[in-house]
Amino acid sequence: MLYFxxxxxxxxxxxxxxxxxxxxxxxxGNPSSLHKYxxxxxxxxxxxREVCAAALDAKPGEIIFTSGATExxxxxxxxxxxxxxxxxxxxxxxxxxxxxxxxxxRQLEQMGYELTVLPVDEQGHVSADQVAGAIRKDTVLVSIMxxxxxxxxxxxxxxxxxxxxxxxxxxxxxxxxxxxxxxxPVKLKDWGIDLFSxxxxxxxxxxxxxxxxxxxxxxxxxxxxGGGQEFDLRAGTENVPLIVGLAKAVRMAEEGxxxxxxxxxxxxxxxxxxxxxxxxxxxxxxxxAPHIVNFSHPGMKAEVMLHTLEQLGAAVxxxxxxxxRLAEPSRVxxxxxxxxxxxSGGIRxxxxxxxSAEEVKQLALAIQEMMKRLKSVERWGR
Ligand code: PLP
Numbered sequence: 001m002l003y004f005x006x007x008x009x010x011x012x013x014x015x016x017x018x019x020x021x022x023x024x025x026x027x028x029g030n031p032s033s034l035h036k037y038x039x040x041x042x043x044x045x046x047x048x049r050e051v052c053a054a055a056l057d058a059k060p061g062e063i064i065f066t067s068g069a070t071e072x073x074x075x076x077x078x079x080x081x082x083x084x085x086x087x088x089x090x091x092x093x094x095x096x097x098x099x100x101x102x103x104x105x106r107q108l109e110q111m112g113y114e115l116t117v118l119p120v121d122e123q124g125h126v127s128a129d130q131v132a133g134a135i136r137k138d139t140v141l142v143s144i145m146x147x148x149x150x151x152x153x154x155x156x157x158x159x160x161x162x163x164x165x166x167x168x169x170x171x172x173x174x175x176x177x178x179x180x181x182x183x184x185p186v187k188l189k190d191w192g193i194d195l196f197s198x199x200x201x202x203x204x205x206x207x208x209x210x211x212x213x214x215x216x217x218x219x220x221x222x223x224x225x226g227g228g229q230e231f232d233l234r235a236g237t238e239n240v241p242l243i244v245g246l247a248k249a250v251r252m253a254e255e256g257x258x259x260x261x262x263x264x265x266x267x268x269x270x271x272x273x274x275x276x277x278x279x280x281x282x283x284x285x286x287x288x289a290p291h292i293v294n295f296s297h298p299g300m301k302a303e304v305m306l307h308t309l310e311q312l313g314a315a316v317x318x319x320x321x322x323x324x325r326l327a328e329p330s331r332v333x334x335x336x337x338x339x340x341x342x343x344s345g346g347i348r349x350x351x352x353x354x355x356s357a358e359e360v361k362q363l364a365l366a367i368q369e370m371m372k373r374l375k376s377v378e379r380w381g382r
Contacts, residue, residue: 001310002359005317007149007179007292007350010204013252016245020206023241030237032227041240048240048247055254056188056196056213064212064230065243069178070100071223072197072212073143075234076174077104079220080141080195081113087170088138094118094126094145094155095335101143101176102331114138123286124153124336128163135164141172146180150319150332150348152268152285152292154180161192172218178202182253183260183291194218198250204352205249206242256353264351265290267360271349274364278371282342284333291352296338296345300374305347308373312366317348 003011023044029037031045049060056063066072081091093105095117109115116134118126131142142164144155161173174195177186182203188196195218200209214220214233226235253260271293275281284294297305302318309316319330329343338346349363 001313001315002355002362003315004349004351004355004363005315006352007152007202007348008317009201009207010352011354012201012206012245013204013249015252016205016248019248020241020245023244027240029240031240032229032237041238044240044244045238048243051247052211052250055250056186058188058213059216061231062213062216064214064233065238065246066210066212066234067208068201068210069098069176069197069199070210071234072199072210073098073100073174073176074104075212075220075223076195076197076214077101077141077143078108079223079233080172080174080218081108082221083219084140084172088136088140090114090116090136090139091141091143092116092118092131092134092139093143094120096120096124096148096151096153096332097143097145098149098176098178101145101174105143120153120335122337124148124151124284124332126155126160128156128159131160132163132167135168135171139168139171141174143174143176145176145178146186147177147183147289147292148332149179149292150284150330150346151294151336152179152289152350154184154288157193158187158191162190165192179289179292182250182257183264183289184257188213188215200242200246200249203249203253205253206245209239209242209246211246211250260353261290263353263355267351267355267357268293270357270360270364271367274367278367280371282338284336284338284342284346291350293349294346296333296342296347297374298339298342298345300345302345302347305345305370305374308370309347309366312369314363314366317350319346319348 029041031042049063052063053060172194175193176197178199181198194215196213201207222233224235275295282296330346333343
């Protein structure tokens with residue numbers, strides 16, 4: 001079975017697995033302990049923070065390790081809005097954000113904060129004008145993702161951030177960079193990003209790891225309080241082996257992003273071309289993020305297509321992994337103006353850096369064969 005679901009999760013690098021296993025055996029000290037074991041663990045933690053900071057062109061003190069991007073996004077959105085409540089009670093996000101941002105914003109709304117959800121166009125984009133137009137005197141935070149996890153559509157972060165910094169310097173700008181880091185260039189400083197989330201398991205690192213970049217000088221209300229770890233922003237004994245594994249993956253992803261984009265974009269274009277040849281399929285993605293293709297067959301349930309492709313040897317996804325068990329149509333595709341039936345039929349193919357052109361050809365053939373089989377099912381159903 002060929003795996004084309006890298007936006008859901010990725011196979012960890014062998015080097016990461018070995019490092020984590022080795023450190024779990026040998027370096028089990030608590031970095032807060034004062035003896036030799038603690039000191040060794042503390043050094044590893046410090047080095048991992050430096051590696052992640054270097055990959056993001058940030059300072060080590062700006063890196064907060066978390067349990068993954070869900071936590072990073074929760075900490076960024078709720079931590080910022082609650083910390084700066086005296087500045088105002090308004091926040092802005094887009095209709096296509098990942099649930100970990102969207103539901104954090106909704107939770108704040110339920111607590112009495114005011115939320116503006118920006119609509120997207122048919123391609124799933126918001127513009128810098130739209131974002132600037134939504135800012136009010138009492139706006140505390142804007143949270144917009146870089147690459148959408150279902151469609152691969154990209155938001156113009158390089159325009160939104162500088163515009164906010166020029167016109168509304170007090171408004172904090174958070175970017176969910178889970179599907180862009182390691183795939184595309186990310187420029188935190190040039191793009192005026194204050195808070196940036198990434199996840200270890202999307203870049204061939206360990207699951208249950210992630211980080212939040214918090215620009216120097218910004219305070220957040222911690223979601224987890226306790227022993228004061230992670231500069232008082234995230235209490236709990238640090239999982240040093242996994243953090244070191246994350247740092248390895250972060251470094252490799254940053255070093256390899258150009259190569260990743262070059263190879264996956266070629267495969268994305270092969271599959272985009274294949275889908276364009278089939279008139280009954282609607283494309284929900286374009287030549288944007290290099291690794292994601294999304295299409296629907298209005299009238300055909302995504303699960304039927306997914307299982308047909310699975311029988312043909314290709315593992316793909318419906319919507320995002322975390323919402324694929326929900327029966328509702330995709331919120332992202334609905335926001336892009338797709339009909340309920342097209343929004344229920346979204347299939348996501350996402351590439352990693354370890355495929356071969358031969359495997360992608362097999363996927364293209366599997367899509368052709370799936371369409372043949374589905375046509376005969378449709379005819380039979382009439
Ligand atoms: N943000 C985006 C865009 C994602 O794709 C995901 C994972 O699906 C997350 C956030 C959550 O990441 P994690 O699985 O590390 O909690």
